[in-house]
Amino acid sequence: MKVAVVGASGYVGSRLVPELLRRGHDVVATHHRSPPAAYPWSGDVEWRRVDVHDEEAVVAALGGVDAISYLVHGLDDADFMRLDRQAADNVAYAAGVVGATRLVYFSGIVPDLPPEELSDHLLSRLEVEQILATADTSVLTLRASMVVGAGSTSFEVMRQTSQRLGVVQTVPAWMGSSVIQPVSVTDAVYYLAEAIERPEITGHLDVVGPDRLSYMALLRTYAGAARLRRVQLPVWLAPVDVVARVAGRLVDVPAPVVESLIPSLGHDMVADRDAADVFGEPVGGRLTVAEAIRRSLATPRASAASSDAEADTVADFSDRAPDGAAVGGDPQAPSVGDPAWARDRSVLDWLRGALPSR
Template sequence: MRVLVLGATGYIGSRLVPHLLEHGYDVVAASSSPPRPDRFGWDDRVRAIRCDVTDPAAVGEAVEDVDAVVYLVHSLDRSDFSDRDRVAAETVAAAVAASGVRRLVYLSGLVPDVPEAELSTHIASRLEVERILLAAIDGSVALRAGVVIGAGSTSFEIIRQVATLFLVQPVPKWMQSSVQPVAVSDVLRAVDDALTDESLSGAIDLGGPDVIAYPDLLQVCGRAAGLARLRVPVPVAPPGLVGLAAALTTTAPFHTVTSLIESLRHDMVCRPGHTWKPSHGTPPIGLEDAVGRAMTPMYAGPEGALPSDPSWTRTHALLAVVPLPAVGKAAAHLAFHRVRSILTGG
C-alpha cells in the first residue's frame, strides 16, 4: 500500500513514517517546508515532497497514485488556525474525492460530551475538519486522541514543563476534569489498523487504560522525574488568565498553549463502545509506563525524544551537565529559549 502522509514532519508524522516503513508500506512524506529527509533520518525508501495543503494543484498532484492518505495537519501555532485548517481540509477532501484514494485517516482530538456551543475553539476546529474529511470518501476514519504521551508531544511537553518548573502548582477548580492519555506508540498502531481494517469507519476514540484528573497527571510526571511538588486548589482563575500564564512560563508556541488550555475545562475521555482496541499485539500502554518511557533520556522507542523534535522541547546540552536542581534547570531552559527567540526573531 502506498501511503501519503500529510504533515509528515510534525511530532506524530516523524514517528509514523518509520513505523509505516517497518510494516511494509510505501511512504510519501509531505510537508509544507522544503523536503529534508536527512533531518529525520529517513532513507531512500521515503519519497519526500513539499505540499501546501491549501493549494489545490499541489494536493492534487500529491494524491496521484496513492492508495491511502494520513492527514496530520494542524495549525495551532497561528492565531487564524481555524480558518486555515478549514481551507486545508476542504482542499484535501476535494482532491481525495476526485482521486483513486481508498482510505483517508485523520488524527483528530477527543470531543467532550457537551453541547457544541460550549466546545473550545481548538476542539470545535478539530471537529469541523473531521466532518469535512469523513465526508470525502466512504473509506474515511477519524482517530480522536487526547493527550499524547511522548517526549516532543506538545501537550505532554507543556504538562511536563509545568510539573517541573513550579514547586507549588496552583490548580483552578475547573481543571479537575478528567483526561484519558494515550501513548504515541498506540497512536501509531491505531493508524496502522485504520489503514488496513475496513471495518473501522467514522470517528473512533484513542485512549490508554487510565482515566485521570489533570492535577494527578502533573503528579505522575513529577513522580517520574523524582520531584516532589505541592498542588494548591485555586477557587477563581479564568481560563484566559491561566492560558496566558502557561504560555509565559513554558517554551511552547503562545497560540498553541492558550488554545490547549482552553480545552481543559471539559472531561476528555473516550466514548464507551467507540474506543479503539488493538487488532493484534499487546493492550494499550498504561500511563505510568508511557510517562516513564517519555522521561527516560535516550529512550529508543517512539516515546523517546528525536533530534528532529522542535527546539523548544529540548533542553540545551549544557544545562544537562550544570549542577542545578530541577526547578533551576527548568527556569534556565525557559530563559535560554526566550533569549534565543529574541535573537532569532522567532
C-alpha cells in the same frame, strides 16, 4: 500500499512513518517548505511538497497513493479555524480525484456538547472531521485526548510547567474536576497504522490509554514518574484565559499554541467508542500513563546548552540517545527532528530567556 502521510514532519507523523515502513508500506511524506533531513527515515520515503491550502497542489501531491493519513492541525495562526477548514476541503476533494481507497484523520476527542460550548481548538477538530467525512472514499477519524511522548506538544507543556513551577505548584481548581484518558504515542501510531490497513471500518473511534484521571492527578503522576517533589495548591479564582496566558509564558512551546490548548482542559476527554474494542490491543497491551511518562523520560534528551536553537547537531544527539523516530525504535523517546522547544533547558537557562534584558 503506498500511503501518503500529510503532516509527516509533525510529532505524530514523525512516529507514524517508521511504523508504516516497518509494516512494509511505501510512504509518501509531504512537506510545506523543504523536506527535513533530520529524521532517521528521511531517506526512506518519497518527499512531495504541498501547500494544503492550494487545491491543485494537494491533488498533485496525492497522486498515485492508495491511502492518506491526514495529521495537519494548525494552532499557531489566529485564523486557524478557517485555514483548517480550507485544508480539509482540499484533502477531501483530492482523495476522490486521485482514487485513494482510504483516508484516516487523527483528531481530538470531542465532548458531547453544543458547538458553542466547545473551545475553538476542539470545534475546529470537529469541523475538519465533518468535512473529511464527505470525501469519496472510506474515511475513519481517530480521536485522541492528550498524546504522551517526548516531543508531543501537550506532553512538553506538562513537563516544562512541572519543572518550572517549583516544589509548590499552584494549580487551577477546575483542573481537578475534568477527566482525561491520555494515550501513549506508541499506542496512537499503532492504531493509526491499523486503521490505514482496515478500510472497512468507518466513522470515528477514540484512541485512549487504560487510565482515566483528572488533570491534577496527571500532574501528580508526572511528578512521581519524573521523581520530582511537588505539592499542589489549588487556586479557585483562576480564569481560563489568565491561565492560558501564564502557561504560554512559562513554557518554550509557542505561546499561541499553548493559549489555544488550555481552554480544552475544562472538558472531559474520555473514550466513547474505544478503538481497542474494534482493532484489539497492541502486543503487550496499551501503556499506562505512568509507564508512557517513564519511557518518555528514560533516555538522555538533547540539551540546548547555548542560546542557539541549532546548536544541537544530529551527531551530538545520536551519540547520547536512541532516536524516537527510528524504525524499530521506541516512539516514546525524543527525536533529533523534534522542535527546538521540546529540548531540555535548565531552569536557569529558561529564566535567562524569560526575564527582560537590560
